[in-house]
Amino acid sequence: MEIFNHNSNIHFLRIRKFSVGIAILLMVASIALLATRSLNYGLDFTGGVRIGVTYDKPVSTEDVRSALTAGGIDNAVVQSVGGTREVDIRFQPKDDKKYAGPEGKAPNLDLIASDVAKALQVSRPDAKIGSRDYVGPQVGEQLRSDGVTAAIFVIIGIGIYLWIRFERRFAIAALATEVHDVLVTLGVISLVQREFDLTVLASVLAVIGYSINDKVVVFDRIRELFRSSRKADPEEILNRSINSTLSRTIITSLFTGIAMAALFFFGGPTVHGFAITMLIGILVGTLSSIFVASPILLWLGVSKKDLMPVTKENPELARRP
Numbered sequence: 649m650e651i652f653n654h655n656s657n658i659h660f661l662r663i664r665k666f667s668v669g670i671a672i673l674l675m676v677a678s679i680a681l682l683a684t685r686s687l688n689y690g691l692d693f694t695g696g697v698r699i700g701v702t703y704d705k706p707v708s709t710e711d712v713r714s715a716l717t718a719g720g721i722d723n724a725v726v727q728s729v730g731g732t733r734e735v736d737i738r739f740q741p742k743d744d745k746k747y748a749g750p751e752g753k754a755p756n757l758d759l760i761a762s763d764v765a766k767a768l769q770v771s772r773p774d775a776k777i778g779s780r781d782y783v784g785p786q787v788g789e790q791l792r793s794d795g796v797t798a799a800i801f802v803i804i805g806i807g808i809y810l811w812i813r814f815e816r817r818f819a820i821a822a823l824a825t826e827v828h829d830v831l832v833t834l835g836v837i838s839l840v841q842r843e844f845d846l847t848v849l850a851s852v853l854a855v856i857g858y859s860i861n862d863k864v865v866v867f868d869r870i871r872e873l874f875r876s877s878r879k880a881d882p883e884e885i886l887n888r889s890i891n892s893t894l895s896r897t898i899i900t901s902l903f904t905g906i907a908m909a910a911l912f913f914f915g916g917p918t919v920h921g922f923a924i925t926m927l928i929g930i931l932v933g934t935l936s937s938i939f940v941a942s943p944i945l946l947w948l949g950v951s952k953k954d955l956m957p958v959t960k961e962n963p964e965l966a967r968r969p
Contacts, residue, residue, distance in 0.1 A: 847919060850922060
């Protein structure tokens with residue numbers, strides 16, 4: 649199945665200065681957004697109250713969320729636990745003196761749980777409060793630090809892998825485009841102030857892995873064409889490689905995007921952040937694979953000589969006819 653002819657000759661590298669310029673501009677804008685507006689961190693990172701609630705009859709998370717909103721408890725995260733009769737509620741309690749605990753300690757969980765029960769029992773008298781606990785901001789700070797560390801290790805690991813599998817210039821191009829993809833994705837999230845929780849962090853890490861997949865396919869074709877071509881003009885080889893993998897790149901991105909759209913529309917609010925972040929990352933990663941990675945390779949001076957197999961000098965082999 650092909651969208652574009654395998655032998656098409658769209659000259660992507662002709663606009664390399666424009667495409668890389670746009671990429672740099674987007675990175676700078678994303679850094680500015682992250683520095684000024686930051687991310688809208690969710691309860692996983694800011695800390696908050698967690699309350700378990702059980703029902704005698706099945707209940708939907710949407711009904712629970714609506715009841716909490718009507719009772720004055722906004723932006724609560726509601727998840728089903730082990731079926732349709734038990735839910736887990738997480739939210740940031742209001743800055744109210746009546747909830748305040750001893751200085752430096754958790755807020756009054758019994759009073760908060762009582763208010764949650766009142767809000768839920770207006771529409772569902774069978775709601776019963778179960779477990780309750782408080783997660784302080786220190787835990788959220790640790791999660792944030794661990795997430796950044798995980799992303800850095802993933803990107804560095806990918807760079808080392810590409811250095812071993814291909815060549816140093818490919819690793820540099822991949823690292824540059826991976827940083828671009830992550831920054832632009834986070835910049836869009838910051839711009840729209842969508843809540844950044846653990847599911848969104850997981851999708852950012854998934855974007856890193858997905859994005860490099862497209863680039864490896866193009867890099868593999870570049871190496872193949874360099875080795876098989878007698879007259880290996882770098883710009884021509886890079887352009888042919890993009891064109892020959894273009895259908896595969898777009899079809900893969902299109903069907904992955906359809907899967908993420910289905911997850912968004914039918915998966916419920918809990919996975920909305922994951923699906924939207926993946927959609928943004930798929931779009932950004934696909935564009936960078938086509939318009940950014942190869943121009944960087946060209947400017948780094950990739951050539952046929954760099955990609956030819958290296959054979960060790962062996963006197964015995966040299967004497968053979």
